[in-house]
Amino acid sequence: MTQFFADIAPITYQGPDTANALAFRHYNPNEVVLGKRMEDHLRFAVAYWHSFAWEGGDPFGAQTFERPWHPQDQMDRAKIKADAAFEMFDILGQPYFCWHDADIRPEGADFAGSLRNFEEIIDYFLGKMESRKTRLLWGTANMFSHRRWMSGASTNPDPDVFAYSAATVKTCMDATHKMGGENYVLWGGREGYETLLNTDLTRELDHMGRFLSMVVDYKHKIGFKGTILVEPKPQEPSKHQYDFDAATCIGFLRKYGLEGEVKLNLEQGHAILAGHSFEHEVAVAAAEGMLGSIDMNRNDYQSGWDTDQFPNNVPEVALTYYHILRAGGLGTGGTNFDAKLRRQSLDAKDLIAAHVGAMDICARGLKAAAAMIEDGGLDAALRDRYAGWDSNDAQEMLNSDFDSIFANVVSGKINPQPRSGRQEILENYVNRFV
Amino acid sequence: MTQFFADIAPITYQGPDTANALAFRHYNPNEVVLGKRMEDHLRFAVAYWHSFAWEGGDPFGAQTFERPWHPQDQMDRAKIKADAAFEMFDILGQPYFCWHDADIRPEGADFAGSLRNFEEIIDYFLGKMESRKTRLLWGTANMFSHRRWMSGASTNPDPDVFAYSAATVKTCMDATHKMGGENYVLWGGREGYETLLNTDLTRELDHMGRFLSMVVDYKHKIGFKGTILVEPKPQEPSKHQYDFDAATCIGFLRKYGLEGEVKLNLEQGHAILAGHSFEHEVAVAAAEGMLGSIDMNRNDYQSGWDTDQFPNNVPEVALTYYHILRAGGLGTGGTNFDAKLRRQSLDAKDLIAAHVGAMDICARGLKAAAAMIEDGGLDAALRDRYAGWDSNDAQEMLNSDFDSIFANVVSGKINPQPRSGRQEILENYVNRFV
Amino acid sequence: MTQFFADIAPITYQGPDTANALAFRHYNPNEVVLGKRMEDHLRFAVAYWHSFAWEGGDPFGAQTFERPWHPQDQMDRAKIKADAAFEMFDILGQPYFCWHDADIRPEGADFAGSLRNFEEIIDYFLGKMESRKTRLLWGTANMFSHRRWMSGASTNPDPDVFAYSAATVKTCMDATHKMGGENYVLWGGREGYETLLNTDLTRELDHMGRFLSMVVDYKHKIGFKGTILVEPKPQEPSKHQYDFDAATCIGFLRKYGLEGEVKLNLEQGHAILAGHSFEHEVAVAAAEGMLGSIDMNRNDYQSGWDTDQFPNNVPEVALTYYHILRAGGLGTGGTNFDAKLRRQSLDAKDLIAAHVGAMDICARGLKAAAAMIEDGGLDAALRDRYAGWDSNDAQEMLNSDFDSIFANVVSGKINPQPRSGRQEILENYVNRFV
Amino acid sequence: MTQFFADIAPITYQGPDTANALAFRHYNPNEVVLGKRMEDHLRFAVAYWHSFAWEGGDPFGAQTFERPWHPQDQMDRAKIKADAAFEMFDILGQPYFCWHDADIRPEGADFAGSLRNFEEIIDYFLGKMESRKTRLLWGTANMFSHRRWMSGASTNPDPDVFAYSAATVKTCMDATHKMGGENYVLWGGREGYETLLNTDLTRELDHMGRFLSMVVDYKHKIGFKGTILVEPKPQEPSKHQYDFDAATCIGFLRKYGLEGEVKLNLEQGHAILAGHSFEHEVAVAAAEGMLGSIDMNRNDYQSGWDTDQFPNNVPEVALTYYHILRAGGLGTGGTNFDAKLRRQSLDAKDLIAAHVGAMDICARGLKAAAAMIEDGGLDAALRDRYAGWDSNDAQEMLNSDFDSIFANVVSGKINPQPRSGRQEILENYVNRFV
Ligand SMILES: [Co+2]
Ligand SMILES: [Co+2]
Ligand SMILES: [Co+2]
Ligand SMILES: [Co+2]
Ligand SMILES: [Co+2]
Ligand SMILES: [Co+2]
Ligand SMILES: [Co+2]
Ligand SMILES: [Co+2]
Structure with a gap:
């Protein structure tokens, strides 16, 4: 055995409140x-x-x-x-x-x-x-x-x-x-x-x-x-x-x-x-x-x-x-x-x-x-945001071509309205966990 | 005709020595x-x-x-x-x-x-x-x-x-x-x-x-x-x-x-x-x-x-x-x-x-x-630098496998020697033309 | 009163565990x-x-x-x-x-x-x-x-x-x-x-x-x-x-x-x-x-x-x-x-x-x-690291000149030995609090 | 004498047209x-x-x-x-x-x-x-x-x-x-x-x-x-x-x-x-x-x-x-x-x-x-751009105070009109010389 780490004992999990600089406060291998x-x-x-x-x-x-x-x-x-x-x-x-x-x-x-x-x-x-x-x-x-x-x-x-x-x-x-x-x-x-x-x-x-x-x-x-x-x-x-x-x-x-x-x-x-x-x-x-x-x-x-x-x-x-x-x-x-x-x-x-x-x-x-x-909050937000794509109409459109899509759009049937991307709300959400 | 460019005549090629701010000094379309x-x-x-x-x-x-x-x-x-x-x-x-x-x-x-x-x-x-x-x-x-x-x-x-x-x-x-x-x-x-x-x-x-x-x-x-x-x-x-x-x-x-x-x-x-x-x-x-x-x-x-x-x-x-x-x-x-x-x-x-x-x-x-x-200076430099790859041996090696290459290397037959990349010389070369 | 924020009630402090997206979890003004x-x-x-x-x-x-x-x-x-x-x-x-x-x-x-x-x-x-x-x-x-x-x-x-x-x-x-x-x-x-x-x-x-x-x-x-x-x-x-x-x-x-x-x-x-x-x-x-x-x-x-x-x-x-x-x-x-x-x-x-x-x-x-x-951990670390400067000798040296300092150094009396800056330990220390 | 530069003769000025990689093409010390x-x-x-x-x-x-x-x-x-x-x-x-x-x-x-x-x-x-x-x-x-x-x-x-x-x-x-x-x-x-x-x-x-x-x-x-x-x-x-x-x-x-x-x-x-x-x-x-x-x-x-x-x-x-x-x-x-x-x-x-x-x-x-x-083109452009500051009025204004300047501005006497900064023209000017 070398003397290099001689003074240092194996590191153990001691929980978040320990002031021990050489202890795990969060890493608990078996948790x-x-x-x-x-x-x-x-x-x-x-x-x-x-x-x-x-x-x-x-x-x-x-x-x-x-x-x-x-x-x-x-x-x-x-x-x-x-x-x-x-x-x-x-x-x-x-x-x-x-x-x-x-x-x-x-x-x-x-x-x-x-x-x-x-x-x-x-x-x-x-x-x-x-x-x-x-x-x-x-x-x-x-x-x-x-x-x-x-x-x-x-x-x-x-x-x-x-x-x-x-x-x-x-x-x-x-x-x-x-x-x-x-x-x-x-x-x-x-x-x-x-x-x-x-x-x-x-x-x-x-x-x-x-x-x-x-x-x-x-x-x-x-x-x-x-x-x-x-x-x-x-x-x-x-x-x-x-x-x-x-x-x-x-x-x-x-x-x-x-x-x-x-x-x-x-x-x-x-x-x-x-x-x-x-x-x-x-x-x-x-x-x-x-x-x-x-x-x-x-x-x-x-x-x-x-x-x-x-x-x-x-x-x-x-x-x-x-x-x-x-x-x-x-x-x-x-x-x-x-x-x-x-x-x-x-x-x-x-x-x-x-x-x-x-x-x-x-x-x-x-x-x-x-x-x-x-x-599940982030997953739910994602599902909600892309929900439009889950419809049959959307999937059919995705597999169609420019001419047929054009016909729908020029007729005025499609007029997209922006929806909030909610970035700050999602960032706040993450901060509940970190 | 608008008046927007009214004072500005068509731009002509007048050569590198002109002091005219609205002339081509280098762009000569038919050259x-x-x-x-x-x-x-x-x-x-x-x-x-x-x-x-x-x-x-x-x-x-x-x-x-x-x-x-x-x-x-x-x-x-x-x-x-x-x-x-x-x-x-x-x-x-x-x-x-x-x-x-x-x-x-x-x-x-x-x-x-x-x-x-x-x-x-x-x-x-x-x-x-x-x-x-x-x-x-x-x-x-x-x-x-x-x-x-x-x-x-x-x-x-x-x-x-x-x-x-x-x-x-x-x-x-x-x-x-x-x-x-x-x-x-x-x-x-x-x-x-x-x-x-x-x-x-x-x-x-x-x-x-x-x-x-x-x-x-x-x-x-x-x-x-x-x-x-x-x-x-x-x-x-x-x-x-x-x-x-x-x-x-x-x-x-x-x-x-x-x-x-x-x-x-x-x-x-x-x-x-x-x-x-x-x-x-x-x-x-x-x-x-x-x-x-x-x-x-x-x-x-x-x-x-x-x-x-x-x-x-x-x-x-x-x-x-x-x-x-x-x-x-x-x-x-x-x-x-x-x-x-x-x-x-x-x-x-x-x-x-x-x-x-x-x-x-x-x-x-x-x-x-x-x-x-x-x-042709840059091309020649490139050809020279990669010349080793033009040999049959190199191409065979490239199409072989680790075991056969290893045998050659471990035997001591291959002992690569670095050659100058000549970057500054090539940069100087470019500066002869710009 | 405008209708712009009509649906939004005043934000109150509800503590870290609330899932309410419109509540303070940490900001408690009177704390x-x-x-x-x-x-x-x-x-x-x-x-x-x-x-x-x-x-x-x-x-x-x-x-x-x-x-x-x-x-x-x-x-x-x-x-x-x-x-x-x-x-x-x-x-x-x-x-x-x-x-x-x-x-x-x-x-x-x-x-x-x-x-x-x-x-x-x-x-x-x-x-x-x-x-x-x-x-x-x-x-x-x-x-x-x-x-x-x-x-x-x-x-x-x-x-x-x-x-x-x-x-x-x-x-x-x-x-x-x-x-x-x-x-x-x-x-x-x-x-x-x-x-x-x-x-x-x-x-x-x-x-x-x-x-x-x-x-x-x-x-x-x-x-x-x-x-x-x-x-x-x-x-x-x-x-x-x-x-x-x-x-x-x-x-x-x-x-x-x-x-x-x-x-x-x-x-x-x-x-x-x-x-x-x-x-x-x-x-x-x-x-x-x-x-x-x-x-x-x-x-x-x-x-x-x-x-x-x-x-x-x-x-x-x-x-x-x-x-x-x-x-x-x-x-x-x-x-x-x-x-x-x-x-x-x-x-x-x-x-x-x-x-x-x-x-x-x-x-x-x-x-x-x-x-x-x-x-007080960071302050203590700083005091310890710069402690040498608190001595009279150090302050005198600081107020002296090159010739007198040179004399001390060339005589071999001064031979500085590096000490760890402990950066990772201090970063870990901060992570106990954030 | 070392052999390190043995093959290299003193560098001389040979003018812009030389293809010699080890000659000065522009640096002519006595010019x-x-x-x-x-x-x-x-x-x-x-x-x-x-x-x-x-x-x-x-x-x-x-x-x-x-x-x-x-x-x-x-x-x-x-x-x-x-x-x-x-x-x-x-x-x-x-x-x-x-x-x-x-x-x-x-x-x-x-x-x-x-x-x-x-x-x-x-x-x-x-x-x-x-x-x-x-x-x-x-x-x-x-x-x-x-x-x-x-x-x-x-x-x-x-x-x-x-x-x-x-x-x-x-x-x-x-x-x-x-x-x-x-x-x-x-x-x-x-x-x-x-x-x-x-x-x-x-x-x-x-x-x-x-x-x-x-x-x-x-x-x-x-x-x-x-x-x-x-x-x-x-x-x-x-x-x-x-x-x-x-x-x-x-x-x-x-x-x-x-x-x-x-x-x-x-x-x-x-x-x-x-x-x-x-x-x-x-x-x-x-x-x-x-x-x-x-x-x-x-x-x-x-x-x-x-x-x-x-x-x-x-x-x-x-x-x-x-x-x-x-x-x-x-x-x-x-x-x-x-x-x-x-x-x-x-x-x-x-x-x-x-x-x-x-x-x-x-x-x-x-x-x-x-x-x-x-x-002198750049200098002239600069003089022209800042010429307003060379007037007595401008210098007096610079040495006055907010109240007196305010009086002039609020009266409508001062109504600044933007002038072109001419950046591209000046960049073109520089390119005549480099
Ligand atoms: Co800013
Ligand atoms: Co700011
Ligand atoms: Co540097
Ligand atoms: Co330097
Ligand atoms: Co890396
Ligand atoms: Co890596
Ligand atoms: Co761009
Ligand atoms: Co572009």
Whole structure:
């Protein structure tokens, strides 16, 4: 056992009135909400990269964190990092975690060397998981940090990088499968461009489509039953990322015939960067049956980059879970915190508290969403507003043509009268629950 | 003849050195660029609404313009407006114009009354067009200004509004067809939502898809040979507009099986609002063969709404035409100025000068783009950068699978080495031409 | 009595558990918070313009509302509007309201005619106020809607407009004084520019400074005891507004020697447009002793213009009141809702519900803020973080010079060690109260 | 001599028609513009940090550049870096460069160790400068990268960091003075906050004001004749930086009585992040006599962070130099490129080409600005627009009071009539020159 979290006891549910900074006030895993345990609704996951691999740097500053597993270039320290991570999973009672290959293993001298390191650490993880409840929500490949990916992975102008990417994803899918992961995620942070001047957009999109088809083929070949997910983000690090937002990804999947095979991992911060609310992105994916999983980390509304902060606004989180619950829940997905501490939050206690607070916010949001669903007020308002479309006349009209509709309108039979959209009343309604 | 432009003579080409504020310095219609007359490349159009119907209001202020055709609620003044408009087309030598129904005819007491007004003014236009070169680039229906559209047109919760919309578009398509219009455009400014709380996203999208299918069916029924175009815009007036950007529209068209029937009318200002450069939107549409036409009006980069200003930045415009030329040109589309004067620009001379300046900027942009194509520097850079993909090995790899690629990579045969993207050098190259 | 609100009874406090859409769930005027009645903390005001003069238009659409006082160009209907307004004040139990001259009186044929209308309606208002509790929080002049202001009011290139502005503000200050108004506000929506190309920035700023000095002189001359306030906003309708944000206004006031005479009226929506959180603007003004009053209306985070929506996010509102309470409260200021209904919210009930919801949100925010102050957790954290500065050594160092400090540092005596900023822990703390 | 730029000959002026990628097409140092050599107008400077210390990392990726002076932790390699830097200055004929202490010397074991390294490298630089024309435009201290600055420098909650900052700036001012630097710059990237929850805004601003006073005192004490400059930036790395924009800085300087001692170093990218055009920031500073120097590096308009790209848009650059020329030029300041290569631009040739292109863009902008000044069109338009203010009546009115102005207006003598602002005509005018 490491000493990193030595002073911190497992977090317990103590109810809304506790002043204990390290207790759950709302997250009570076994509490039943809409007929299901809260833990089974929320399916929380820790993001290994932000919580354990990120060292506190930003574009203007170096490392601020000093961890027992620094520097992260040796296998023995990778194991110390894993020890601390699983200790945190235990403290939080976390059901899931997620990794990139590069978070968990030191880079090797070459591909084969990196792979050996990776396989060794996967086995080390598996040993830890034997006696624990924590499972893998998803694995993914880091194909953006090393300089070889600077011009993209599957969309790289150099076919050798495509090859290196394919080999990398294969190993990450193998590891995810071996660990019983429930999803496999692709985030294409470098799949985009810095300038159109040096970019063959058509060719790159075709290569990305082909790559994703290979992912799907490989999934079936190895019998992986999890869900393949892509994660939209409009930009950063690229000036433009091909997986811009949910609608763009869905269009891309449909173009390459993958709409039945791939779903979306949506992140609140990325929604905001793309000019959307998070509930918009969730609703768009849900409308197409492509809601896969969520990264429930917020962006600062005054910052133009991805701040990846732990969620802290219940009203926003509640609307997200409302749309998730209406879509039937998260399925094989979960609530991942793709969130990092602020770089001034140096202490182990900060790391625990950040997760505790985030889990509580999500629990409050979930309960508010469930209460709205049980109350039924929003559903009733929607049914009422669109009731006209439920008539036979309306459906016949919808299936007719311009000429017949025109005849009805020009005769004066149809003269539509506006009705209030009642937005403020509905917003007030939501505020009864959050 | 009206007195509105009485002091203003037809604009002539006088070359780059003239100090005459009302002369073309770059736009020379008959000058041949890449084997085609400049006029035939650019296919300029005046937007009737901004130039003749807009009265100078903004969200915080009322009308500033005082025109002989104000107030715009009587047919006789609609004809004075038309007289002035065609006088301006003559002054500019403009080959095209565009209208919404509501720009050109006064609203009637009911649908039939509005239609009578519309038909009368269409005939009045046709009379004017007999003796002139100016043609209709596209017609469109204004389904966003009147209060009946406040909750959408084809996506309205009230089926009566869907019907009213269908009848309206039918009449606008009829008029466009009658006038020999080369395209028909749909911009869904109210096809979106103010709040998801009162919105059935799935239903509304399906209705919008169905509506567009009816448009396509009607086009074929009446034998209209022009192109059907949708115009993306992310928001304003809606908080969220369904036709968010090019990629979203393309995904939507593909979902509803319309990708072979409908193309895009792209606007620079809308690109910017959606977080894209204009050349990005053009390149995305071109990559799918869906580039239809452009609205070449810029947004202010420091304003968060659609400022619809005349273009004034040659380097930006040149990159747009570069992508248009590479895509084979504008086809049935053109260069529309969906641009309004600033509301302090009160005079007839301002209106003429704004168009003259915009046409000159586009002409400079076009010539720069053509020069880059003739020089071939950007194409060569692209070919060089992606040359690796032209090999048989690369193509075989692309058509293989993860296992075989993995075998090559793990053996150490593939070890990609980054090459410079040369962005600054390419930017410098462009600056040789603009 | 009008029939406009005929079906709506006065709003009463019914506690958090009521499902009544037209009841206060949190706002309980007589409830004592930190030793003061809630009503006396919050000092709510209705904005006459948005609630009664705005007709539901937006840049792409005309009027959607149909009110008994439309069209608003006749004195008799101005009185019906006033009747309805005061009926709403009664229904809400509203302690304050605010107006622009142009909201309450029809425009006359000339300045003198407008003034006669204005004086008549002011007397009409005074008659209504005799028997009521509702008072005037502030008056202001609309110097942005009429075309005469299109190029600015006090900053207009035409000195005649400066004169017209001065005369206008004089009459509005007179009326405010006569009605016992507690503040007078200046918002310079057109005091800025559309393009620097036609703008003499230096001259315009000097004119604006001179104008504000005249306002202050006139205040003293007539014995008006209220506070003079300026309202920052970065842009819209202007491309750039001189009163960009709190810091810019404070610098301006200091330059023209007005920092002791003028305070700020801060608006959440304007904070957001300027790239700030609302609590930032409040904290900046408070740090300078220039916090005057607030407009507690939010902007949509995904829209780039001023959406002026009623507040609905308790965590945000709570942080604002926290900074207000720490600064000693609102003084002569209040909580104005410079908020308009969404243009689809057509009904009288929407108008009432919007205010009820907003007042409840503010009440919740105030109570949460008060609870944080009583608990003292944030204050304690701050004291602890800056404790080093309370030592004599630190204060001596602060008053010393580079050479002496250098001597200490180079000797190795000073070697600072980072301490956690504890941001997530503090955010969690706030979430215990909201 | 290093081999880094071995293949690259000194850049010469070859005129606009050359296709040579490594030649000046517009920058001709000895060409006289408005009576002064182009070199003396523009006063170009290389930013040591971006060009030589930055390694190509971004928030999602590690180092991409491989330079002979990597890793940068040893004095011998710091000297190789200096050798290469001065070789580039020679190749470009660059008159100036700028540094942070941390760019040029390896960090030592403690303050005294870092200082020894710093003094050694300063002497090494001085040796190189003996035989060269290249001078120091400004020096500055990097008080944002090392973890000790994570919570601010002069605004740190820990007085020891204030002390460390004071000692650091003293050494950088000493070195700047010794090298004959013409300015000293302070950029407070960490002088701001991540969250107001842990920030005492009032205290921090006072400390920052006190610190800047110490800088000014020390300047006078050592007889440094250069200009002290602060560089505004709204955010990044901080969520909010105190030196938000020009207006905020000016207000701050005035508050602390420093407006006669300190000027501004303005950066285009930072203007954009703050919601301003660059010419706005220049005009604001010029209006107050506080224009000091410029960082002429652009931001990408579609990215929400500081992209620090080399300038490439002549029309934008021309307007900036127009305002600079009207303000009397750059004085002791210059045109610094606080710009970095894109991280995919790996080659030495990219670094040279980026500077060549940027210098050419600035030269074109300067010449266009000078031509506009010589032509006088903008000045004439401004004089005409404000001519009304030049009358005695207008000036008397400006110095009168509300009562006397009111008397004139109410009598009907003053009835202002709007005149066109002619924005499009002026924009067209500018396009004749760019
Ligand atoms: Co993110
Ligand atoms: Co994510
Ligand atoms: Co537009
Ligand atoms: Co358009
Ligand atoms: Co507002
Ligand atoms: Co306001
Ligand atoms: Co910068
Ligand atoms: Co800079």
